[in-house]
Amino acid sequence: MRWQKPVKIDLNCEYPCPCRRKGRLLPIILTEAMGCDRCQQIFVVTDKEECIEQLNPSYPYKKKWRWNGKRWIFAQKxxxxxxxxxxxxxxxxxxxxxxxxxxxxxxxxxxxxxxxxxxxxxxxxxxxxxxxxx
Structure with a gap:
């Protein structure tokens, strides 16, 4: 897999949900978070506004994605x-x-x-x- 430079995530824009194909990530007002309108998941912008991280208190391992301009790519360590x-x-x-x-x-x-x-x-x-x- 080729390395691609991540794009900064704009909190004022809408993005597709990385979990669902038809969901949309919408900004949550007064926070640095985004929420999906379909799956009700909340994502926080991290790593110099280049990644989103799924907030799920019941799951010990956090999932991260990077936006490449067209789609979300799972960000591995x-x-x-x-x-x-x-x-x-x-x-x-x-x-x-x-x-x-x-x-x-x-x-x-x-x-x-x-x-x-x-x-x-x-x-x-x-x-x-x-x-x-x-």
Whole structure:
């Protein structure tokens, strides 16, 4: 995805709602917020008037969008962009470490401990994958 320079959000203009296709964001008087006329969500302008952030007290993770002049683009944090590649490399490292370890172990206690280490590494990579998709 190419990086695009975000456009400043004008609080006096109407924008389409980032949650719904047919909703419109209307400015809320005397605040730096905008509300959707369809889904009743409230959005606050943040980051030097370049992003809107959804206000939802029941959801712990806040969603942010940037306006590119035509549509809203989901604004990811820089660490989230590289997190996917980190997760894939951890999964591959788990496979590369556990597979030869299980093949070379002859049996008995070493085989059981090797299986346990392999399962721990695989569970760690699965938990990273689940955390990324949240």
């Amino acid at each position: 820089p660490w989230q962009e590289s997190y996917f590649y980190f997760m894939i490399s951890c999964f591959l490292a788990c496979l590369l470490v556990s597979t030869p370890l299980l093949i070379t172990l002859t049996g008995g206690f070493q085989l059981i401990s090797g299986i346990i280490v392999g399962l721990i590494l695989i569970l760690l990579s699965i938990s990273l994958w689940l955390a990324y998709h949240r």
